Amino acid sequence: MDKTQHVVYRGQDNRIHELWFNGAWHHNDLIAASGAQVLANGDPSGYTWDVDKTQHVVYCGLNTHIQELWFNGTWHHNDLIAASGCPTSAHPNGDPNGYTWAVDGTQHVVFCDEDSNVRELWFNGAWHHNNLNAASGSPAKVAGFPDGYTWDVDGTQHVVYRGPDRHIHELWFNGAWHHNDLTIASGSPVEADGDPAGYTWDVDKTQHVVYRGPDSRIHELWFDGAWHHNDLIAASGSQVAAFSEPFGYTWDVDGTQHVVYRGPDRHIHELWFNGAWHHNDLTIASGSSVQAAGNPFGYTWDVDKTQHVVYRGEDRHIHELWFPG
Structure with a gap:
């Protein structure tokens, strides 16, 4: 594509804004750029699609429809609820999450509906709708926001979420949708108090x-x-509790795993794995003087083999911690 980085967020004006990097950082108002008339009622999720080399940003609009802003050289707008024929009863009750699946070259957007079901909007040239609770036979409703990812090992899709029983549930697809209670399957003694992230x-x-x-x-x-369970705070020797949802990613440069979160000290903390789990205070390690007010998000960039963690600071600015320096 064009070897750029992109960070999207909802501003105080309820518009979707983009900060993008091509050697220098730039700003773009994606609502204005796309001609969308629908302001945001929650946080956006961004992803890219290799099939046609496009960028996509999805969010819940003030009209309670899932909105898409997509870029193929210029920004466009699409109402995915309308485009997929999704019924009115399936309007979102929370933020959507988007991902792509290389097996059949499709896009997928998952969200919690007003009846606490996991809903999917998926694209294979046209947008379609699916109720994943019904498709999988899952009896477990959603108590938070679902997260989706794919696994190249067996060519499967996975959607994880917290149920009202405080268990982590998985809906997974290998040609048909199935349900699994990961808390039971892993023997975990610890229920969930927040939304999961998968990688x-x-x-x-x-x-x-x-x-x-x-x-x-x-x-x-x-x-x-x-399935197995691990307490990463104990495994890493960290003494810092979590005051936010965690986010996990991997880094191909040295074959490591990374989980980032906000601590009670309002610092961004990292748990990272290279055969054993370690702890790092990224706010101190980076020399940042800005405390965090929101959940961190991490990603890697192949262009210069760097890691990036972005978060909202107490000054309401978007801040970046990046490695190596």
């Missing part, structure tokens, strides 16, 4: 789901053919 690790071909427990610790459920 995969190519180094040992594993899946990972991280979440915050009622003990304010970061817990991991990981899969290598069977």
Whole structure:
């Protein structure tokens, strides 16, 4: 594509804004650029699609429809509820999450509806709608926001979420949708107090789901053919509790895993794995003087082999911690 970085957020004006980097950072108002008339009622999710080399940003609008802003050289707008024929009863009750699936070259947007079902909007040349609770036979409703990811090892899709039973539930697809209670499957003694985030690790071909427990610790459920549980605060020797949802990602440069979160000190903390778990205070390590007021988000950039963690500071600015310096 054009080897750029992109960070999207909802401003105080309820518009979707983009900060993008091509050697220098720039700003763009995506509502204005796309001609969209629908302001945002929540946080956006961004992803890219290799099939036609496009960028996509999805969000819940003030009209309670899922809105898409997409870029193929210029920005466009689409109402995905209308485009997919999704019924009125399936309007979102929270922020959507978008991802793509290389197996069949499709896009997917998942969200919680007003009846606490997991809903999916998916694109294969046209937008379609699916109720994943019904499709999987899952009896577990959603008590938070779902997160979706894919696993190259067996060519499957996965959607994880917190249920009203405080268990982490998984809906997974291998040609048909299935349900799994990951709290039970992993033997985890710790219920979830927040929304999970999922990712995969190519180094040992594993899946990972991280979440915050009622003990304010970061817990991991990981899969290598069977599901296991790990307390990452204990494993890393960290003494810092979690005051935000965690976010996990991997770095191909040195084959490591990274989980970032906000602590009670309003610093951004990192738990990272290279065969053993370690702790790092990224606010101190970076020399940042800005305390965090929101959840961090992490990603890597292949262009210069760097890691990036972005968050909203107490000054309401978007701040970036990046490595190596």
